[in-house]
Amino acid sequence: MNMEKLISIKNVSFSYGSRPVLENINLDIYRGDYMGIVGPNGSGKSTLLKLILGILKPAKGSIKVFGKSVDIFNRWERVGYVRQKASFFNLGFPATVEEVISANIHSGKGLFNTSVKRCRERVYEVLSHVNMEEYGGRLIGNLSGGQQQRVFIARALVNSPEVLFLDEPTVGIDLDSQREFYCLLEKLNVNMRITIVMVSHDIGVIAQKVNRIVCMGDGKLICHQNSSGEMIPEVLKKTYGDWISPIIHDH
Amino acid sequence: MELFQFGFMRRALAAGMIVGVLCPLIGIFLVLRRMSLIGDSLSHVALAGVAAGIVSGVYPPAAALVFSVAAALGIEQLGKKYPEHAELAIAVILSAGIGTAVVLVSYAKSINIDLFGYLFGNILTVGPGDMWLIAALGSFILVFVGIYFRELFFIAFDEEGARIAGIPVKKINLLFTILVAMTITLSMRIVGALLVSSLMVIPVAAGIQTAKSFKHAVLMSVVFAQISVVLGIVFSYHLELASGGTIVLLSVVLLMLVLGFKSLSNK
Numbered sequence A: 001m002n003m004e005k006l007i008s009i010k011n012v013s014f015s016y017g018s019r020p021v022l023e024n025i026n027l028d029i030y031r032g033d034y035m036g037i038v039g040p041n042g043s044g045k046s047t048l049l050k051l052i053l054g055i056l057k058p059a060k061g062s063i064k065v066f067g068k069s070v071d072i073f074n075r076w077e078r079v080g081y082v083r084q085k086a087s088f089f090n091l092g093f094p095a096t097v098e099e100v101i102s103a104n105i106h107s108g109k110g111l112f113n114t115s116v117k118r119c120r121e122r123v124y125e126v127l128s129h130v131n132m133e134e135y136g137g138r139l140i141g142n143l144s145g146g147q148q149q150r151v152f153i154a155r156a157l158v159n160s161p162e163v164l165f166l167d168e169p170t171v172g173i174d175l176d177s178q179r180e181f182y183c184l185l186e187k188l189n190v191n192m193r194i195t196i197v198m199v200s201h202d203i204g205v206i207a208q209k210v211n212r213i214v215c216m217g218d219g220k221l222i223c224h225q226n227s228s229g230e231m232i233p234e235v236l237k238k239t240y241g242d243w244i245s246p247i248i249h250d251h
Numbered sequence B: 001m002e003l004f005q006f007g008f009m010r011r012a013l014a015a016g017m018i019v020g021v022l023c024p025l026i027g028i029f030l031v032l033r034r035m036s037l038i039g040d041s042l043s044h045v046a047l048a049g050v051a052a053g054i055v056s057g058v059y060p061p062a063a064a065l066v067f068s069v070a071a072a073l074g075i076e077q078l079g080k081k082y083p084e085h086a087e088l089a090i091a092v093i094l095s096a097g098i099g100t101a102v103v104l105v106s107y108a109k110s111i112n113i114d115l116f117g118y119l120f121g122n123i124l125t126v127g128p129g130d131m132w133l134i135a136a137l138g139s140f141i142l143v144f145v146g147i148y149f150r151e152l153f154f155i156a157f158d159e160e161g162a163r164i165a166g167i168p169v170k171k172i173n174l175l176f177t178i179l180v181a182m183t184i185t186l187s188m189r190i191v192g193a194l195l196v197s198s199l200m201v202i203p204v205a206a207g208i209q210t211a212k213s214f215k216h217a218v219l220m221s222v223v224f225a226q227i228s229v230v231l232g233i234v235f236s237y238h239l240e241l242a243s244g245g246t247i248v249l250l251s252v253v254l255l256m257l258v259l260g261f262k263s264l265s266n267k
Ligand SMILES: Nc1ncnc2c1ncn2[C@@H]1O[C@H](COP(=O)(O)OP(=O)(O)O)[C@@H](O)[C@H]1O
Pocket: A016, A021, A039, A040, A041, A042, A043, A044, A045, A046, A047, A048
């Protein structure tokens, strides 16, 4: 298989103030990957995503996105991001689901602006991917946490990104919705060829679904495996300790 | 209506209605970003500008514009020093504004009637020259908000998301703060420095309550502001009340009605 590198992280370190969070991280993400990032709370998973997305700047090392240094990369519509916890916004904000999603539509410059009608079609297209097409006209603050999360996934998909980053996307979502959600991700990865990078504590799912796994602990990559089935439980054991094995075997 | 046979009343109404579009239009972004206090802060600095204009013989609204734009930039700069305490920069600039205004007034000795006009608003003194300023700045603000509506909405809803989407958040925020300063300067004549920010906040508070979408919230905020302005001008003329106070009180009454109606219909 010829593997196209979408993201390349070399010797990256980062600290908040004087507090080191990531040390000497090396990681490549290839087109078509379904990557799971696991690790205890505070191990720097969200920070790593923010560095890739250019929200934070690395103190050392280099990050390349689609072959370009993250500082000068400007085709962010090729990258989708669903951040940790959907409740970052003010729940009283008077905005409909349709307005929230269409605000993210990347429109060309000047005269090549996407037409209103085309935007609307696109919004309902992505809403149908997450089974939310009936909710386009609803106020975002009136939806349940799980529904909001699906709206934010739809928002991340609206520009047909080539890679999708998800930070603990299933926290606070009931089990049925979670199952549907993982089906959706699989569909995106397999049918639509979207590269997926997901931070999750949902170890059972990670072990089953992803094809590459990255474990973080103490700001370091403890291990990094191309999963060929059996490898993954071993890897997880190394990250979280022995208590993990019964959970994995449940699935 | 007979009262609008006078040129000054027609000017008052026209100026009032322009301000009644601009204040809620700018105000809704401030309210939703939890920055409503910035209006108060800039209006006090604008008042210092008026005082400086009177003392130095410069056209006071022009001085007010310069002062409040400078203050807007000052808030941006100070804010960078206290990223976790956005309200601190606003409070500092507000105090600096009041302090400067008071010092300048005491320096001028005689309390100037003009200054009271800017403090409490005196719609009847809107001259043809003021009309030009209001119309020109007003059109500029409308065009800007029209062009950047999607970006302003995105930033208000989710600033980090907007940045990731490649929106030049810093640049737009800076321009927007300057627009706030402009809106305040041109509204001061109508509702007064003390009450400008009320017209940016109260109709929006009512508009948000009735909103079915963001665009609808904007529309309803403007509608509530227009009702307050037009009725306020008519009432203040007939009952010989201060125009600014009457307009703002009417917007409070409207807000109460909206809240009351909503809690009744939710039962
Ligand atoms: N904005 C911040 N300022 C200071 N420290 C932070 C900030 N965000 C995260 N941290 C710290 O950095 C470490 C890594 O955080 P994070 O990347 O969120 O971990 P994870 O997502 O793996 O739970 C944690 O110890 C956290 O307390």
